[in-house]
Amino acid sequence: MTLRDYGHEPRFGTFLTPSASQPEQTVRLAQVSEQSGLDLVTFQDHPYQPAFLDTWTLLSFVAARTQRILLAPNVTNLPLRPPAVLARAAASLDLLSDGRVELGLGAGAFWQAIEAMGSPRLTPAQSVQALQEAIRIIRELWDTSQRGGVRVDGERYRVIGAKRGPAPAHRIPIVLGAYKPRMLRLVGTDADGWLPTLGYLPGKEALAESNDIIDEAAATAGREPSEISRWLNVGIDDIDPSSLAELALEYGISTFVLGTDDPHTIARFGQEVAPAVRELVAAERTPPAASATAAHTETTDTARTELGISPTPDDGTRLSPRLPWDESTRPTAPPAPQGYEYTPRGRAVSRHLVDVHDHLRSELRQLRDPMAQVKQGTLGIGAARSQLNRMTLRQNNWTLGTYCEAYCRVVTQHHTLEDEGIFAHLRSVDSGLAPVLDRLEEEHRVIHDVLEGVDRALVRLAANPDDHTELERAVDLLTDTLLSHFAYEERELLEPLARYGMYEGQL
Structure with a gap:
């Protein structure tokens, strides 16, 4: 049993009851989840349960009534959802929601109820085999870069020349609900994530033991274990920030999904628990060399606690032999005033910087992943291009080269906006920020x-x-410099931005 931290940024969401007796209340709870700053909202999928709304209909309705929050079934009942039809449903919703879908899949449970709805009972081995076949069908139907129809002649599912498409708006991750070794190995070989429920496990040690099985299977399949995200359904009694931080740092959990239908608990989870966990995880991951003086750290930590916003940490991992700058020579911002009361608008300004950087970080990961998989031989050139087609920054007939060029343009535009607008304003209102702003402009x-x-x-x-050697080295250096720079900029500017805004008169 090995304890591990996979380094994924913590995410937080809700697991809501799809009650048919109060459908509008269910939708309202999803909106509360978004308003509380949570990352995703999920619903259980039990088509044989007449007291529940149909999950995919509900997900579509919630997508139309929200703007930002991610949407996922937790998890899809595969025996009652034919994979070819499910692939089109998920891709369609992803396109309609601007890339907000993540797909939870389960092999099936409550077989008596499933049989009552017309699907035959499967043995455990058959259900795992069916799930593996379904994953292949779903992914192939999403892959419009390949020519010809999809053909899968499986034991449970047969698809004979089905037309491909539509391609979803982004590469939808497939997350499996799994507990037994056979299912856990399937997570390691075929899935993007693992989703158990804490209450169904005998203890936290089971998380570590399951991670061992997943990681061993991933390594055997030529995958990095860190490619697989670890989700966890938790209850109200499980959301102490220190306990969730421990689950992130020692058991690799990065997505915490709270089962509750209480709007006040949802608000507390998003506004109090999630920021506290992010703060604890970031503090533990921040390397000593990246820290400023003790006094400055104590002051900025206090300010961040009052803000409820934490900088995304730089874990110190470097892909290149050296950075083009010396991180130890970076100046720090003046201490924040004690007891300062930040306005909601000020907090939003500060949050916006993190959101912009998080988007650029996400796009950077999407730039790197296809290249790494092509090099490892686990992804063909056509499939890699298909993934790039589904990125947020996309246009027709993308290639790896044009995507790189577009991403570089976006980064340059972002830094120009900062230098010519935001930084000029901050200089005018606080001369003590000048050394930090000078350094940030130099890094730009x-x-x-x-x-x-x-x-x-x-x-x-x-x-x-x-x-690809030279391009890989260039993108490695770009990754190192951007992640280092974003973390430094957030560490020094989140508090001043919340106090002064991005331009004169904003606050």
Whole structure:
């Protein structure tokens, strides 16, 4: 049994009862989840239960009544959801919701009720085999980069020449509800995530033991265990921040889904528990070399606690031999005033910087993942291009090169906006921020040079498409510089932005 932290950023969501007797209340709880700052909302899927709304109809309705929050079944009852039809349903909702769908899948339970609805009972071995076949069918139907229809001649599911598409708006992660070794191995070989319920486990040690099985299967399949996210359904009695932080840091859990239908508990989970857990996890992951002086750290930690917003941490991992700057020479911002009362609008300004950076971080991961899989031989060129087609920053006929170029343009535009607008305002209202702003602007110029290096590598890749070495090195350096820079900028500017705003008169 091995304890481990996979380094994923914590996410928080709700597990709501899809009550048919109070349908509007169910939708309202999903809206409360979004308003409370939570990341996702999920619903159980029991089509044989007449007291429940149909989960996929409900997900679609909730998508139309929300704007930001992610949506997922927790988990889809596969025996009553034919995989080919499920693939189209998930892709359609992802397109309609602007890429907000994540797909939880289960092999089936409550077989007497499933049989009553017309689906045959399967043995445990048959249900796992059926789930593996379903994953293949779903992913192939989503992959419109390949020519020809989908053909899967499985023991449980047969698809003979089904037309591909539609492609979802983004690469929808498939997360499996699993407890037994055979299912856990399937998570490691075929899935993007694992979703158990804490109350169904004999103890936290079972999380570590299950992680061992998943990781061993992933390694055997040539995958990195950290590619697989770890979710956990938790109850009201399980949401002490220190306990959730322990689950993140020692058992690898990154997505915590709270089962409750109480709006006050949902609000507390989003506004109090989630920020506290993020703070604890970030503090534990922050390397000593990245910390400022003890006094400055204590002051900024106090300010962040009052803000309820934490910078996304840089865990110190580096892919390149060296950074183009010395992190130890970075200046720090003046201490925040004690007892300052931040307005909701000020908090929103500060949160916006993290949101922008998180979007760029996400896009950076999407830029790196297809290249790594192509190099490992686990993803074909066509499939990699298909993934790129579904990214937020997309256009018709994307290639790896055009995506890299577009991403670089977005980063440059973001830094130009900061230098010419936000930084000028902060200089005018607080001269003590000048050293930090000078350093950030200097780093922006360095990042511009790193982006130019990616452009040069792309030009050479076009001339020699079989050699990715230079492009990989350029993207590794881009990854290191951006993650280091984003973490430093958030650490020093979240509090001043909440106090002064991004421009004159904003607050």
